[in-house]
Amino acid sequence: MVPLKIISSGAALPPLKITSAELDIRLGKSAGYVEQRSGVEHRFHGDDRASQVELAAEAITDALRRGNIPADSVDLLIFASAIPVQALPYSAAHVLKASPLREGISTFDVNASCVSFISALQVAAGLLNTGAYRRIAIVSAELASRGINWAHEESSIILGDGAACAIVEKGDGRSGILSCLMETYPAGIDLCHIRAGGTRRNPRAGIDDKDFLFHMDGKRLFRLAASLIEEYWARLLTAADCEMADLATIVPHQASQVSLEHMRRRLKVPEDVLVDIYRHHGNQVSASIPTALHYAITHQRFTPGKPVALVGTAAGLTLGGMVLLP
CATH class of the missing domain: 3.40.47.10 (Thiolase/Chalcone synthase)
Structure with a gap:
């Protein structure tokens, strides 16, 4: 077993709840069509001014609060998402600026599409067990609604926005x-x-x-x-x-x-x-x-x-x- 301990987690959602009934009207479908086809009752979408970076920062803040973890105790931030904020600089730098984590810590991105968080956990475990870092925040944040093709029914009715964070340590060896x-x-x-x-x-x-x-x-x-x-x-x-x-x-x-x-x-x-x-x-x-x-x-x-x-x-x-x- 590779030692790893998840000591806290947090999540964030944009405020706009989109029901399938609303999408029935938008897509010109009969009542109940979208929920029956998608299996989704509601999902959350950011508006055109929503920030992926701010959503990530909210999830980090939530994880710190829930675990009563000092922000300055985190010494590495990994942004684990499919879609970047922009081409350059990399997304973790943007997220660090918006987050309560201290300036000057190490940051980088991990992208393995929808399983980016799993890849980031594996990377974090390796780094913690070398002693390079003591406490790592991993955050995934997506504004999937920003890329919806409303002419493509199959994907447009299932996508939602959100962010989540896990804070991890090496632990005492009983978890991993x-x-x-x-x-x-x-x-x-x-x-x-x-x-x-x-x-x-x-x-x-x-x-x-x-x-x-x-x-x-x-x-x-x-x-x-x-x-x-x-x-x-x-x-x-x-x-x-x-x-x-x-x-x-x-x-x-x-x-x-x-x-x-x-x-x-x-x-x-x-x-x-x-x-x-x-x-x-x-x-x-x-x-x-x-x-x-x-x-x-x-x-x-x-x-x-x-x-x-x-x-x-x-x-x-x-x-x-x-x-x-x-």
Whole structure:
């Protein structure tokens, strides 16, 4: 086991609650259509002036407050999100400026799309165990609504905004990572993407307004992920030397109603083990897993001595998972 202790968590949401009934009207659908198709009752969207940086800072502040942690005790900030604030400088620098954390600490970004938080936890554990840092804040923040293509029904009705933070230490060795497994299958690289934002699509190489919007081929993406997930789960659990029945809590990426139902049925995950906040948050991209983890922690579903799994699929196509002992 790699020692790691989550000592506090926090979350933040923009104030604007968007109900599926409102989207029925916006999209010209009959009453109840969006909720039936998406499985979402409501989700939260920032307005056009909302700041991803401020949302991240709110989540950090919430985690510090809940854990009664002095802001100046954190010596590394990791921003773990799919979408950056801008190309340069990197997002963690922006978040540090807006947060209560002290100036001059180390900061950097980790991006593995929707499973960025899991990658950041693995990186944080490694750094804590070298003695390079003592206390690390990991925050994921997304304004997914900023990239919605309202002409694409499949994705436009499931996306929500939000941020979540976890503060971690090495701990006393009784808690930590039992296994972590990240696998990427580039066959799915064009099934979920935003083309703009880097060197591939820009004013000189050629660009279109739609390149800034989210595109997803949900059916093909689900089929590819479903064909891989069962064997992936077996490898993740074998590495942790445990079985599905040993897991007290499973915290999945809240990708879609279909993906959560697939996990329940195909992987035989009991209702009381799976953390499902999708109905009231939608798909929050990288903020999805840490927000669901925060829910588990605040609802007494993250208990010392009882293994917890974080797992998700991400653009790439990437499968990411971690088995933790709280």
